[in-house]
Amino acid sequence: MITLQNVAVAYGETPVLQDVHFALPHGAFAFLRGRSGCGKSTFLKLLYRDVEAQSGELFIDGVPMQQLQKFELRRKMGIIFQSFELIEQKTVLENVLLAGKALGRPLAQITEEAERLLARVGLSDKLHMFPAQLSGGQQQRVAIVRALLNKPKLLLADEPTGNLDEETAADIFQLLHELHEEEQIAMLIVTHQSHEHIDATTYWMEGGRIVEQAATKLHR
Ligand SMILES: Nc1ncnc2c1ncn2[C@@H]1O[C@H](COP(=O)(O)OP(=O)(O)OP(=O)(O)O)[C@@H](O)[C@H]1O
Numbered sequence: 318m319i320t321l322q323n324v325a326v327a328y329g330e331t332p333v334l335q336d337v338h339f340a341l342p343h344g345a346f347a348f349l350r351g352r353s354g355c356g357k358s359t360f361l362k363l364l365y366r367d368v369e370a371q372s373g374e375l376f377i378d379g380v381p382m383q384q385l386q387k388f389e390l391r392r393k394m395g396i397i398f399q400s401f402e403l404i405e406q407k408t409v410l411e412n413v414l415l416a417g418k419a420l421g422r423p424l425a426q427i428t429e430e431a432e433r434l435l436a437r438v439g440l441s442d443k444l445h446m447f448p449a450q451l452s453g454g455q456q457q458r459v460a461i462v463r464a465l466l467n468k469p470k471l472l473l474a475d476e477p478t479g480n481l482d483e484e485t486a487a488d489i490f491q492l493l494h495e496l497h498e499e500e501q502i503a504m505l506i507v508t509h510q511s512h513e514h515i516d517a518t519t520y521w522m523e524g525g526r527i528v529e530q531a532a533t534k535l536h537r
Pocket residue numbers: 328333351352353354355356357358359360
């Protein structure tokens with residue numbers, strides 16, 4: 318669904334990504350790994366157009382990305398971060414609904430969808446609580462639901478468990494993998510951990526290039 322050919326990105330004069338060739342198939346579940354500073358966050362920002370490519374070609378569903386307005390592109394994607402980025406003054410349900418309201422969707426429809434997804438991630442009893450009243454793992458679940466509310470084709474995640482303990486992190490990865498299958502959403506997740514128990518393709522980045530790709534296929 319995403320194809321990049323010979324893409325380069327620089328911050329000012331400093332090159333950060335170069336010679337990037339990358340293809341993410343529809344329905345993929347993929348990790349992006351590599352040392353700190355190698356360009357992983359910049360790569361995700363490139364995909365959601367928070368930074369622009371200096372050169373090269375980028376396609377989403379065969380359409381050159383530059384032909385899409387930023388809002389059209391973002392509509393296809395959900396994004397989650399290490400710091401959950403929830404609004405503290407709004408409840409769990411309100412935080413999730415914001416994503417649907419931004420697209421002008423009917424309130425009844427998005428409320429039903431929000432409640433379904435919040436129940437799915439085990440937060441039915443937290444709808445009217447505020448982020449500060451939730452654990453980190455629960456807050457990230459809210460952020461995941463918010464990212465999925467508009468049924469994106471692709472979820473981008475930048476170290477989604479960076480602020481969580483190991484066990485909670487494993488739960489979140491398991492949940493993401495299940496949601497990937499149930500909701501048929503491709504996911505590209507930046508992570509520093511290895512997740513050998515999850516079927517995934519791992520892309521490795523080094524010095525601003527994607528240098529390697531490996532698939533783990535589990536035999537259950
Ligand atoms: N806004 C910016 N302006 C200038 N340089 C930047 C900017 N953001 C990142 N960089 C530089 O680009 C390089 C890649 O940064 P990036 O954040 O993409 O790395 P990363 O792989 O996500 O690292 P980490 O694993 O630590 O999150 C780094 O050398 C960083 O200092």
